[in-house]
Structure formats: C-alpha cells, structure tokens
Amino acid sequence: MGLLAVNARNQFQGRIQEIIEGPVVSEVDVLLPSGLQVTAVITTRSVHELGLRVGRDVVALVKSTEVSIATL
Template identity: 50%
Template sequence: MKLSARNQLPGKVKAIDVGVVTAEVVIALDGGGELTAVITKKSVENLGLTVGKKVYAVVKSTEVMVAID
C-alpha cells in the first residue's frame, strides 16, 4: 500500500489498552521513542493488532505545533 503521508514511522506494538469503544496503542518506534495512538476498538480487531506486531505510525496533519519550556 502506498500513502501520500510523508511521516510513516516504523515500529512495533508495545502495548494495547482496549476500552469499550476506543483503544490506546503504544508503538515503540524503530528509531527510538514511543508514540501513542487512540483508535477504535474495531480498528484494533480489523488490523489484527497484537503486542510485538510490526506496524507503521502514519502522521498526516495540516498543522504541527512546536513548543519550548
């Protein structure tokens, strides 16, 4: 599958916390660090997500905010 999104970050599922409707999916990125995505419970099922599964975090946004302390 090809996507127009430039930010495709490879990693592996580190944890999945499934709620009634949504789930938090923690992805350990190949380059270091972690990213947490909130997706529907149905999407977790449809994608067959399990801990250790290879995935891509795809970031498509029209706006990115930058902050400093």
C-alpha cells in the same frame, strides 16, 4: 490498498509495545527503533479488524493539520 496509496508523508516503522482497549477507542503504543514512542488513538473495532497485538511490526502513519506548543 498499499502504503504508497496512503497520503501521509511521515511513516515510522515500529513494534506495538502496548494496547489499552476501551469500549469504543483504544490506545496503541508503538516503539520506534530510535527508542521514541508514538501513541495512536483508534477505534477498538479497527484494532480487531487489523489484527493488532503486542509485538506486531507496524507502520505508524502521521498526518496532522496542527501542532500546538505551550510554554511552561
């Protein structure tokens, strides 16, 4: 399946900066060219199946049904 087949309008190219592996889920930090960071929480199994590693170029696909904001 190519990226065109994915139903996510927000696609951000970046480079994996850090992976924090857990027994079931892992955090994958992706640094964008703008300097912003996107963090994805995915299964550790997916980290291994996708061959993710620090320094690898990836595309962060963002699809959200809700964004919440709280006041300080």
